[in-house]
Amino acid sequence: MTNMDMSQYLGAFLDEATDQLKNLNELLLAAEQNQRDMGIINEIFRVAHTFKGMSATMGFDRMAALTHAMEDLLGLARSGEHLINSDDVDLLFKCLDSLTEMVDTIRGGGSDKTVETEGLLEGLHRRVHKIEEHPDGTGGTESESLELTPQEREWVQEAKVQGMSVFELHVTLDSYCLLKAARSYMVVTRMGELGELIKTQPGVEDLEREAFNQEFWVYVATHETPEKLQTVAAGISEVKSVEVRPVAFDDRGGLSIEAMTITLESEEEEEDVAEREAPEAAEVKSGQPAAAAASAAAPSAPAAAAKKSSRTVRVDIGRLDKLMNLVGELVIGRARIERLALEARIKAFDEPLSQLGRISGEIQELVTKLRMVPVSMVFDRLPRLVRDLSRQMGKEVKLEVEGRETELDRTVIDEIGDPMVHLLRNSLDHGLESPEVREKNGKPREGTITVAAYQEGNGVIIEVQDDGKGIDTAKVRAKAVERGIVSAEQAQLMTDEEAIRLILLPGFSTVDVVTDLSGRGVGMDAVKNKVESLGGQFQVYSKAGEGTRVQVRLPLTLAIVLALLIRVGEETYAISLENVEETLLVQKKEIKYVHGTPVTTVRGEILSLSDLAGILSTEVDREGIEEHPVVVVRVGRDRSRIGFIVDDFVGQQEIVIKPLGKLLQKVKGVAGATILGDGNVALILDAASL
Known part of the structure; x- marks a missing residue:
């Protein structure tokens, strides 16, 4: 070439x-x-x-x-x-x-x-x-050792006393099998009826979740012959082949799989496989088991289907940025035309404007979706990182990932990869204890790190939580005094929350020994700076002995949303309709105070109220007003309700979220700004942070 x-x-x-x-x-x-x-x-x-x-x-x-x-x-x-x-x-x-x-x-x-x-x-x-x-695989002649839990060893010993034999069944399902969980359940159930089930590989939970390809193994203790086991298992629909091997008892009460294999595969299936997969089968070595040969060929059919159905085009992100800006201008222009037509009362504009609104709406929805990608693009890198680091540090770690389908703007996704690595390293190195220490403290040997993502209001929350030792606030205070960051008196008066915030200072670290993994003081402050550069927020929560939770809030830097326009004093504000549950008119006499907090009753339920004028430090004159407009929103992971008192409902409108400048991006409760149909600028309120 x-x-x-x-x-x-x-x-x-x-x-x-x-x-x-x-x-x-x-x-x-x-x-x-x-x-x-x-x-x-x-x-x-x-x-x-x-x-x-x-x-x-x-x-x-x-x-x-x-x-x-x-x-x-x-x-x-x-x-x-x-x-x-x-x-x-x-x-x-x-x-x-x-x-x-x-x-x-x-x-x-x-x-x-x-x-x-x-x-x-x-x-x-x-x-x-x-x-x-020295071959050691399933195709060799040497026996293989089967690892058992103490409970499984006990079952094996009981089977040995009762004169039972133990067999391994290697079951392969048809490549077109759609209900793998159901078929594997049927095999396991039938084997349990013929004897005592020792274990399955993968485990039963993985079989139920279909966390396997087309193969699984069943180990059963029974008085039945291997031929009987094979006939019963192979008789289940969509089971392609069954291999049965006797399993010997070792001196320690464990099991070792012997070389003899009994295979059953229908002639019809063999011919079918040969006809479909002949080119692939030619690559398989002659000593390969039949099930392995069939599996080797299996990917070709779905791969061909995927190739046939896949029709995608890769587009440079810069072009999408430009397209999004143009769509934003289109939305603003359409809103101004609609307002002018309304003021001029020109009926002839109604139908064309309606059509323009429908078309521009479809365009903006499509363009917005084009820029959004799932956080799995970042999360999929984490299991490998956890595997490598846990092996290096000699720790047993389970990683749980939630909300992989949560979507973020592609630009933001590209920026949060390194911060996520920093957070995971901190949890593994600083947060989780060694297996021995965890056992001594009454915890499971295996530590758990949970990475979760979910949408809240106008942003996405990403959390990294571990069940480790938590942050030692006393040690943080001592290190801060030692480095001259605070005086001893100031450190003594600090709350735990204030002490935890010290770890976000540049170069601050409580680690005495610098390693390749951490202790260089470039972790948490680097993450915080990156998040804030994206217009986000960063918080750390920790409890001694229970673990640490780091929360990253990332705003949508540019999006087109349907918003409720409200008036507070003389200013117009926007709230995303995604957060708004309902609007109410509440009589002044229906507002009560509980411990200084205004509340009202709505359909038999207590609703907490908050005056937006007070939150936004806006002067309003409500003397003589007996009825207050209230916007009810849901916030937080528990989707709790709160009502915001405003002065008027202006209406609803599609708005373009424009990011604020660096001087304004940290203003509490403000997610961005937008240009209204009359050309005026309105601030977009973030209900969750309010």
Whole structure:
């Protein structure tokens, strides 16, 4: 391929390579948790093979050589000669990092040859050679050890006393099976009826959630013959094949799987698979089990369907920015025309304006959606980070992710990746204790970090919470006094909340030993500065012994929303209709005071009231007014109700949210500004922060 040809396709290659690497990252994490799932191994092999072909076509030989070496290792796992383990995944992740570095280097105008890969290639070759000399996979002849919990060992011992045999059933479902959870449940139930169920792999919860590809394993203690187990399992609809292997008792009461395998697969299915997947089947080694061979071919059908149905176009974000600005001007212009037509009372404008409103509304909705992307683009990077750091620090960590589908503007998404990494590092290094310390304190050995995202008002909240030791406020105060930030007297008078805020100061750290992970004092203040540069807010909550929660509030910097216009004093304000539940007219005599807080009763429920004039420091004269307009909004994760007293309802209108300048972006309760139909500027209120 000539240089001209290569430059023509380089952009498309880099975009596709980035997608493939992201996919590979997720698949490697899944493979480590589901080592026996051949569907995942086959998919990893397919991605590596595709990446190698793309790289070679574009002339990136070093990239192609590395992926080829990865294929050699994956091929052994794919053929059943080797059961992939954490050491393999570590090595493959290092390869993934090098491939990512190459893609970034090429994107910046460099060459893949500047990235060192000799060490990785040597490591891959050594690993492959060792496995070839001593195969340890499901296709070998040596027995495999099966890890059991203490409870499962107890069940095995009882089975041994009762003279039962234990069998492993390797069940493969049809590639077109839509109800995997139901089919796996039927297999597990039938096996439980024929004996005592020891365990499943993946676990029962994962089977119920369909967190597996097409394969799963069932271990059962029974007096029945393996042929009987096989016949019953294979008789269930959409079960493609069943392999039964006897499992021996070891000296410690555990189990080891013997080499003998009994396989049952219908002739009709074999012919069907052969007809559909012949090209893929040719790549499978002769020693590969039938189920693994079928799994190797499985991705081709959905991949072909996806290729056929995928019709997407990549657009530069700068073009979307310009398009969004033009749509914003269109909305403002339409609002002014509508106002002029209303004032001039020109009836002939009604129908054209209605049509213009409908068309411009559809355009703005589409453009807004084009810019919004799910936070999963950032969250999907976190499991790998947690895995690597927890292994480095010797901690047991479970990561829980909520709200992956929550959407944010693409520009904001691009900026919050590094802050999220900082927050996760802090939780892992400073927050969570070692497994031994957690056990001593009566906690589970495994710590939990929860990352959540949800929309609230005109913004999105992202929270990172851990169940660790919390922030030692006494240590924070002592460090602040030591560094001369506050005096000893000031530190003594500080509340815990004020002490916690000290960790947000530049360079502040309570860590005595600097490591590669943290302790350099560039974490929390860097996150805070980045969030505030995006017009957001940053808060830290902590309780000693229970954990820490960091909350990041990110506003929508530019969006078109339907808003309720209200008047407070002489000024007009806007509140997004997404937050407004209803509007009321409340009689002055119906307003009571509870501990100094005004409340009223609405349909038998108590509604707290707040006067917007007081919050906004606006002077109003309501002398003699017996009826007050009230806007009822819902705020917070619990969606609690509060009523804001205003002076008048102006109406509703589509508005363009414009970000405030740096001097005004920290004003409490104000999310942005907009230009109204009459040309005047109105502030947009953020009900949640009010």
